[in-house]
Amino acid sequence: MTAIVWIDEAVARYERPLVAYAWRLAGDLEAARDAVQDTFMRLCDQPEDAVRSHLAEWLFTVCRNRCLDHLRRCRTERPMDATADEPASETHPAAPIEASESSAGLLVALASLPSRHQEVVRLKFQGGCSYREISRITKLTEGNIGFIIHTAIQSLRAKLAADPVFADRAARTPTNA
Amino acid sequence: MHADTDHDQDLTAYALGELPPAAAAAMERRLVTDAAGRVEVERIRVEATALRVAFAAEVGAGLGSARLAALAASASTASVVTSPDASTGRTPRAASMLRMRPTRSMLMLAGGASLAAAALTCALIIPDGIRHSHGTGNGGEVPVTMVHHQLPPIGSRLPLAKKEEMPVSVTVDLDETVEPIAILDLPLQERGIESQAGLECDVKGPQVAFMAVGSGSPLSGKMAKSRLQVGRVGVNASEEMDDSATVESYDGVGDNPFHASVHDPLSTFSIDVDTASYANVRRYLAGGHLPPKGAVRIEELVNYFPYHDAPPRDDKPFAVDYEVGPCPWEPSHQLARVSLRGKDIDLSHRPAANLVFLLDVSGSMNEPNRLPWVQASLHMLVDQLRADDHVAIVVYGGESGLVLPSTPASNRARILAAIDSLHPGGSTNGASGIQLAYDTAHAAFVKDGINRIVLCTDGDFNVGVSDRDGLTRLLVDEAKGGVFLSVLGFGKGNLKDETMEAMADHGNGNYAYIDTLGEARKVLVEQMSGTLITIAKDVKIQVEFNPARVGAYRLIGYENRLLAARDFNDDRKDAGEIGAGHTVTALYELVPAGAPLPEAGVDPLKYQTTATPSSVGAAGYELMTVKLRSKRPDADASTLMEVPVQGAVADVDATSEDFRFAAAVAAFGMLLRDSPHRGHASYAQVEALAQSGIGRDEHGYRCEFVGLVRQAAALAAAGR
Numbered sequence: 001m002t003a004i005v006w007i008d009e010a011v012a013r014y015e016r017p018l019v020a021y022a023w024r025l026a027g028d029l030e031a032a033r034d035a036v037q038d039t040f041m042r043l044c045d046q047p048e049d050a051v052r053s054h055l056a057e058w059l060f061t062v063c064r065n066r067c068l069d070h071l072r073r074c075r076t077e078r079p080m081d082a083t084a085d086e087p088a089s090e091t092h093p094a095a096p097i098e099a100s101e102s103s104a105g106l107l108v109a110l111a112s113l114p115s116r117h118q119e120v121v122r123l124k125f126q127g128g129c130s131y132r133e134i135s136r137i138t139k140l141t142e143g144n145i146g147f148i149i150h151t152a153i154q155s156l157r158a159k160l161a162a163d164p165v166f167a168d169r170a171a172r173t174p175t176n177a
Numbered sequence: 178m179h180a181d182t183d184h185d186q187d188l189t190a191y192a193l194g195e196l197p198p199a200a201a202a203a204m205e206r207r208l209v210t211d212a213a214g215r216v217e218v219e220r221i222r223v224e225a226t227a228l229r230v231a232f233a234a235e236v237g238a239g240l241g242s243a244r245l246a247a248l249a250a251s252a253s254t255a256s257v258v259t260s261p262d263a264s265t266g267r268t269p270r271a272a273s274m275l276r277m278r279p280t281r282s283m284l285m286l287a288g289g290a291s292l293a294a295a296a297l298t299c300a301l302i303i304p305d306g307i308r309h310s311h312g313t314g315n316g317g318e319v320p321v322t323m324v325h326h327q328l329p330p331i332g333s334r335l336p337l338a339k340k341e342e343m344p345v346s347v348t349v350d351l352d353e354t355v356e357p358i359a360i361l362d363l364p365l366q367e368r369g370i371e372s373q374a375g376l377e378c379d380v381k382g383p384q385v386a387f388m389a390v391g392s393g394s395p396l397s398g399k400m401a402k403s404r405l406q407v408g409r410v411g412v413n414a415s416e417e418m419d420d421s422a423t424v425e426s427y428d429g430v431g432d433n434p435f436h437a438s439v440h441d442p443l444s445t446f447s448i449d450v451d452t453a454s455y456a457n458v459r460r461y462l463a464g465g466h467l468p469p470k471g472a473v474r475i476e477e478l479v480n481y482f483p484y485h486d487a488p489p490r491d492d493k494p495f496a497v498d499y500e501v502g503p504c505p506w507e508p509s510h511q512l513a514r515v516s517l518r519g520k521d522i523d524l525s526h527r528p529a530a531n532l533v534f535l536l537d538v539s540g541s542m543n544e545p546n547r548l549p550w551v552q553a554s555l556h557m558l559v560d561q562l563r564a565d566d567h568v569a570i571v572v573y574g575g576e577s578g579l580v581l582p583s584t585p586a587s588n589r590a591r592i593l594a595a596i597d598s599l600h601p602g603g604s605t606n607g608a609s610g611i612q613l614a615y616d617t618a619h620a621a622f623v624k625d626g627i628n629r630i631v632l633c634t635d636g637d638f639n640v641g642v643s644d645r646d647g648l649t650r651l652l653v654d655e656a657k658g659g660v661f662l663s664v665l666g667f668g669k670g671n672l673k674d675e676t677m678e679a680m681a682d683h684g685n686g687n688y689a690y691i692d693t694l695g696e697a698r699k700v701l702v703e704q705m706s707g708t709l710i711t712i713a714k715d716v717k718i719q720v721e722f723n724p725a726r727v728g729a730y731r732l733i734g735y736e737n738r739l740l741a742a743r744d745f746n747d748d749r750k751d752a753g754e755i756g757a758g759h760t761v762t763a764l765y766e767l768v769p770a771g772a773p774l775p776e777a778g779v780d781p782l783k784y785q786t787t788a789t790p791s792s793v794g795a796a797g798y799e800l801m802t803v804k805l806r807s808k809r810p811d812a813d814a815s816t817l818m819e820v821p822v823q824g825a826v827a828d829v830d831a832t833s834e835d836f837r838f839a840a841a842v843a844a845f846g847m848l849l850r851d852s853p854h855r856g857h858a859s860y861a862q863v864e865a866l867a868q869s870g871i872g873r874d875e876h877g878y879r880c881e882f883v884g885l886v887r888q889a890a891a892l893a894a895a896g897r
Contacts (some may be wrong), residue, residue: 016238020232110231126232157220173457
């Protein structure tokens with residue numbers, strides 16, 4: 001029953017963000033859990049020094065690849081299964097149990113964004129990754145990540161204009177210098 | 178159009194901390210004059226916090242226990258891999274060995290059902306200079322002994338949750354000619370370490386260097402042993418990667434209690450015009466964390482905001498006003514707002530200024546938001562100066578000394594060049610930075626002018642006076658010489674909040690925390706006259722309550738500014754300063770006479786009666802009398818003002834916007850402090866109250882406050 005502190009901490013810190021991330025990529029909770037478990041198994045084989053400085057990036061990259069593998073297998077094995085092609089559908093069973101109304105509203109609004117935007121937003125605000133790390137994970141350019149984050153925030157703002165958390169403070173704030 | 182889009186994207190990246198330092202600095206400069214941009218940055222940060230909170234609240238799915246068990250089994254077979262990189266390239270000749278021996282080789286975890294295996298890497302590093310001068314000369318290279326000690330685990334995979342104590346003793350065997358510095362490098366994810374037994378702790382980011390200097394005894398030809406007892410090492414193993422969890426220190430001061438007017442009719446305190454606590458709280462909230470309770474000083478929150486009290490019409494230094502209305506968080510109580518409004522001084526008619534910038538250039542200032550911000554802030558200040566003002570620059574902490582002798586502000590280019598040439602780091606020597614600053618200020622003293630030291634630091638007080646008492650004495654002595662002090666705090670991570678505040682107190686000064694360049698603009702440009710021009714010093718307030726009207730009272734905030742009643746008339750007792758145009762607000766929560774007292778601590782007294790003589794006649798209608806003592810900036814004797822307070826507004830809607838807003842800020846502070854007196858206060862109530870009190874809000878400070886309330890509410894709901 002031995003484990004290593006840093007792996008322990010990595011599991012504690014990233015277990016749920018990774019499952020949430022993988023769930024949306026793979027579209028299937030069990031497949032997502034498989035991918036995350038596999039990711040942490042692989043982490044155990046890594047020298048701490050080799051991954052520590054970019055742990056989040058490493059975890060999300062490996063997890064993402066596991067999910068993409070899963071999707072590829074699905075297509076091969078069950079080419080008629082259409083659900084795998086819509087990994088980030090709005091009907092996703094995200095169940096924000098304790099989320100406040102505004103948080104729930106935010107998650108609903110998020111689910112209506114393009115799936116790539118959702119992924120990048122999750123990597124940024126759930127995974128805590130930097131633009132650079134997200135760029136390496138998703139193979140998009142850093143500039144592209146900056147554009148997606150900016151656009152996603154703007155469109156979430158528009159969608160939730162009536163929500164208290166996003167209430168239009170700018171309109172209330174005088175624009176003088 | 179395209180450029181606009183790029184700029185918008187950059188604003189988002191800036192708000193999220195994604196711009197590289199140079200671009201971030203350029204953005205900061207741009208934002209100083211771009212109010213809309215500042216609003217947008219703040220808005221994005223609120224939204225980012227909302228997203229983080231939403232994701233954290235999305236309790237969804239974890240791996241499940243079966244998978245976690247499989248994972249734990251897998252992890253148990255993994256090898257501990259560490260590399261002794263700390264010793265790479267270092268080949269000290271002295272035979273040295275460092276052993277680390279946990280006397281209780283386990284980390285007990287909360288709940289007792291957990292594991293922790295820690296690889297502690299210990300490296301012994303001999304400073305170059307010592308190595309060369311003390312080499313044994315036989316040419317033999319003796320490697321440093323590296324000890325990788327793996328602590329045996331117990332239990333299974335729970336993460337470290339609470340601060341734990343790990344008793345460790347370290348034995349250093351060393352050559353008698355060597356004074357090594359042992360660096361125990363703990364490659365754990367712990368976020369902080371506390372030392373006892375007089376060791377020095379140097380905390381840099383997630384890595385913790387623990388420094389101890391061994392004393393080699395001067396034996397010859399033999400190995401001497403020196404044992405360093407490292408005492409208990411507190412390992413704080415928070416899983417949060419939070420860059421604010423560091424060695425910042427805050428004094429915890431409890432909230433003022435209620436006092437019964439019959440027994441305790443006098444409330445005495447020193448005014449406080451500092452606003453640092455508000456900026457610090459804002460910094461915590463922007464970072465997605467509720468502030469530590471000790472960092473919340475309610476009076477500094479309330480006094481952060483300009484109010485609309487009328488300035489004095491006579492030649493007095495300030496006007497006193499008051500307002501009494503219902504207490505929003507406790508409907509059976511009343512709230513009294515007492516305000517002091519310093520007279521305005523037209524900047525074009527202000528006296529000449531003799532400023533000495535005392536700047537911390539120690540290595541820790543080498544952060545994008547420290548020395549570069551100091552420089553940007555001083556640029557703003559210098560831009561406000563007139564040709565007949567003077568500026569000198571003294572640095573400490575790195576290269577110490579006088580960088581710029583007192584120079585007329587007409588030579589702006591030279592002053593700015595000196596500011597821009599500053600760089601952090603360099604050797605530390607014991608130059609008496611603060612003494613030099615005072616000496617420089619005295620040498621260029623302007624009679625009847627503004628004589629002030631502006632200290633900019635991130636909390637390093639190695640200003641040349643080693644102990645805190647010595648520093649206090651120096652400040653108190655120098656304050657009598659007519660030179661005032663402004664302390665500007667920068668950066669985060671090792672902010673010594675209460676030390677900086679205490680310095681400003683002793684040095685007849687004010688303390689502001691610069692969490693953004695916008696704050697620098699507020700302190701040094703918008704409120705420059707208040708920051709630099711002291712119009713009255715040693716301002717004390719004493720309120721006498723009429724037991725016939727007020728059963729009990731409680732001063733909200735000012736906990737570390739309380740004075741003994743007898744100190745009020747003692748002109749030797751130091752107190753706070755008020756600057757030109759400053760408003761100082763004090764709030765009292767009042768329990769009307771006859772209403773039940775909120776605290777059961779005091780039994781009714783047998784021989785006292787609440788029916789005092791003042792319940793009749795004109796004075797009988799008075800709730801209280803506000804007495805003020807203050808001195809002119811150059812005077813030694815104080816003058817007294819008295820203002821009786823009577824009448825109260827019954828309906829909160831009939832109170833002024835300033836009253837409601839100040840009440841909202843106080844309630845916000847009580848919520849953040851988790852005050853026992855918060856009553857029915859809630860974030861929703863605070864927000865509604867603040868909204869109703871926004872008023873003109875020329876600079877947008879009050880709107881910003883509403884945003885902070887929402888952010889705090891979201892964080893509190895998420896249990897952060």
